[in-house]
Amino acid sequence: MADKIKDAKIIFVVGGPGSGKGTQCEKVVAKYGYTHLSSGDLLRAEVASGSERGKTLQAIMQKGELVPLDTVLDMIKDAMIAKADVSKGFLIDGYPREVKQGEEFEKKIGAPSLLLYIDAKPETMVKRLVKRGETSGRADDNEETIKKRLDLYYKATEPVIAFYSGRGIVRKVRLESPLTGCSQEIRREGMFVMKEMS
Ligand SMILES: Nc1nc2c(ncn2[C@@H]2O[C@H](COP(=O)(O)OP(=O)(O)OP(=O)(O)O)[C@@H](O)[C@H]2O)c(=O)[nH]1
Ligand SMILES: Nc1ccn([C@@H]2O[C@H](COP(=O)(O)OP(=O)(O)O)[C@@H](O)[C@H]2O)c(=O)n1
Numbered sequence: 001m002a003d004k005i006k007d008a009k010i011i012f013v014v015g016g017p018g019s020g021k022g023t024q025c026e027k028v029v030a031k032y033g034y035t036h037l038s039s040g041d042l043l044r045a046e047v048a049s050g051s052e053r054g055k056t057l058q059a060i061m062q063k064g065e066l067v068p069l070d071t072v073l074d075m076i077k078d079a080m081i082a083k084a085d086v087s088k089g090f091l092i093d094g095y096p097r098e099v100k101q102g103e104e105f106e107k108k109i110g111a112p113s114l115l116l117y118i119d120a121k122p123e124t125m126v127k128r129l130v131k132r133g134e135t136s137g138r139a140d141d142n143e144e145t146i147k148k149r150l151d152l153y154y155k156a157t158e159p160v161i162a163f164y165s166g167r168g169i170v171r172k173v174r175l176e177s178p179l180t181g182c183s184q185e186i187r188r189e190g191m192f193v194m195k196e197m198s
């Protein structure tokens with residue numbers, strides 16, 4: 001089974017909470033036919049299933065902490081295997097959250113060919129998440145948990161970017177502009193992504 005994804009093309013999508021990872025991934029999917037797997041969405045699906053495991057996960061996510069590495073990795077791997085036959089490649093959104101998660105992914109699945117780093121100012125992220133919280137129903141879109149998620153992002157996830165920068169596979173996308181006003185930078189990144197994905 002795992003053989004099916006041995007040579008899969010993998011792109012990690014990393015950025016702070018509310019930076020726009022999900023939004024950008026949808027655009028890439030629409031344009032290039034990649035499969036988008038959001039680790040947060042996979043976890044929320046487990047919570048929604050009402051399983052015992054889901055209850056444990058919910059408690060951790062509500063506090064803005066990281067769930068155990070093996071749990072997320074197994075979910076991503078299963079989702080990749082399920083889509084292997086119809087995917088040109090995978091956008092893994094919200095993973096790795098810490099360098100160790102990246103190392104384990106590479107041991108169990110494979111190495112990424114690109115890391116898209118969605119950069120946004122903390123005040124932009126907070127503003128978007130507070131607004132999203134009005135309608136998202138997400139237990140972690142409240143001011144207290146947003147702050148914890150941001151702190152953890154700077155402490156644990158930013159080092160991931162430095163780690164992969166050393167390999168020359170990081171591409172930074174800056175997203176302070178409105179969704180409609182596609183900036184020069186995004187267009188440049190888009191072209192790179194197109195090259196990488198063709
Ligand atoms: N103005 C503006 N809003 C955006 C942009 N990208 C995303 N948003 C909004 O910001 C919020 C967060 O976007 P998501 O794509 O859900 O961000 P994310 O990084 O996946 O967030 P998490 O799921 O919390 O990790 C949503 O309400 C989006 O509608 C953008 O480029 N400009
Ligand atoms: N690789 C991951 C991804 C998400 N999570 C958990 O899921 C929550 C939501 O993740 P997400 O990617 O949907 O949202 P953001 O925290 O990026 O806004 C995180 O705050 C973590 O509690 C995790 O523990 N490990």
Ligand SMILES: [Mg+2]
Binds near residue numbers: 021022040
């Ligand atoms: Mg998301």
